[in-house]
Amino acid sequence: MDKVLLVYSGGLDTSICIPLMRQEYGYKKVITVTVDVGQEPADIQLAAEKAKILGTEHYTVDAKEEFAQDFCFAAIRANGDYQGYPMSTSIARPLIAAKAVEVAKKLGVKAFAHGCTGKGNDQFRIEFGIRTLMPDSIIHAPVRERNMTRTWEIEYAKKNNVPIQQSLEKIWSIDENLWGRSIEGGRLEEPDFTPPEEIFQWTKSVDQTPNKATEITLQFAKGNPVSLNGEKLSPAKMVLKLNTIAGENGIGRIDIMEDRMMGLKVRENYECPGATVLLKAHKALENLVLTRDEIRFKQTVDQEWSKLAYEGLWWDPFKSNLESFINGTQTRVNGEVRLKLYKGQISVLGRQSQWALYSEDLASFDSTTFDQRESTGAVKNFGMQSRMFFHLKEKYQKEM
Ligand code: ARG
Numbered sequence: 001m002d003k004v005l006l007v008y009s010g011g012l013d014t015s016i017c018i019p020l021m022r023q024e025y026g027y028k029k030v031i032t033v034t035v036d037v038g039q040e041p042a043d044i045q046l047a048a049e050k051a052k053i054l055g056t057e058h059y060t061v062d063a064k065e066e067f068a069q070d071f072c073f074a075a076i077r078a079n080g081d082y083q084g085y086p087m088s089t090s091i092a093r094p095l096i097a098a099k100a101v102e103v104a105k106k107l108g109v110k111a112f113a114h115g116c117t118g119k120g121n122d123q124f125r126i127e128f129g130i131r132t133l134m135p136d137s138i139i140h141a142p143v144r145e146r147n148m149t150r151t152w153e154i155e156y157a158k159k160n161n162v163p164i165q166q167s168l169e170k171i172w173s174i175d176e177n178l179w180g181r182s183i184e185g186g187r188l189e190e191p192d193f194t195p196p197e198e199i200f201q202w203t204k205s206v207d208q209t210p211n212k213a214t215e216i217t218l219q220f221a222k223g224n225p226v227s228l229n230g231e232k233l234s235p236a237k238m239v240l241k242l243n244t245i246a247g248e249n250g251i252g253r254i255d256i257m258e259d260r261m262m263g264l265k266v267r268e269n270y271e272c273p274g275a276t277v278l279l280k281a282h283k284a285l286e287n288l289v290l291t292r293d294e295i296r297f298k299q300t301v302d303q304e305w306s307k308l309a310y311e312g313l314w315w316d317p318f319k320s321n322l323e324s325f326i327n328g329t330q331t332r333v334n335g336e337v338r339l340k341l342y343k344g345q346i347s348v349l350g351r352q353s354q355w356a357l358y359s360e361d362l363a364s365f366d367s368t369t370f371d372q373r374e375s376t377g378a379v380k381n382f383g384m385q386s387r388m389f390f391h392l393k394e395k396y397q398k399e400m
Pocket of ligand 1: 089090121268
């Protein structure tokens, strides 16, 4: 085995893996694969250039539409959320692993390498993905295996002529895709550190946003967003466009304490403008068309789905069974939502659907169809068991 496929982002961790694979792991040939899931085009370009400088056989796989349609939209239908995080990084990992395996199979490669550290979640997601799709693969994680520090990595990079942008002062580790942007590292992990404005690139600070609100209309079919302001858009274009519009209005900055899979509690900063808008609009439509019991039960299903998605267990049978329920409900999530975006806030201006479980005639104050007098008996018997218990408690209090 003399060839290894490196899942390559062009960042520091993965870049030092190139000389490491040759010098320390003894591979003759390093193949690098960068999967385009909507990160800055300049970064994709840069990764390819670095790979060229470092002499690898390099592949860029454009997976933007697939990512939006099969991953981001699945997250919308499931109201995907983990502790306030739309799981942008998480849901891209299974696809990145799948694309890496696809290239490996074509080239007859069985050895993989990735740049994940031992502290994060990506090691679980990436390795699960590769192992699921290629059970006899060998996977190397040099940064984790050699317990590397960032300082050591920078030194090693310099020694081996690996081009790097990071300096010891600017050490943000950034992960980007259509669904969001994550900024980690350095003091950003501290719960009580105020993030500097410079970490944000997709969202304006609210004091820089327009003083006039932006109104938009989103059309959904089977729980998927299909058009924006009457214009039909492909899944990736939809998310990209909303990232711009919502980011301009300061929407989608997320700052949470996140419980990682390892049990570490870490402060996380995200920018997810498009995802924030789409999730809010989708929920507004669900609340119009689903029954009360469906909504209540779906919250549990959605949470279970989100836990699996967070952990990257994309091909788990529990997940597909949860999706049977989720997608069953989504057949009626068709219609339109109007929203106002203003100074970091999203307000729902209106929603409509042919499946609306709302009857103007029944709900309105002037209605004659709903005879109020008929409620009397229902109200009288409401809470009967609670009332009985209350009086029993008074009677037998001493024995309790
Ligand atoms: N904590 C998040 C997750 O596990 C985001 C990780 C993003 N990685 C990064 N290097 N910024 O999904």
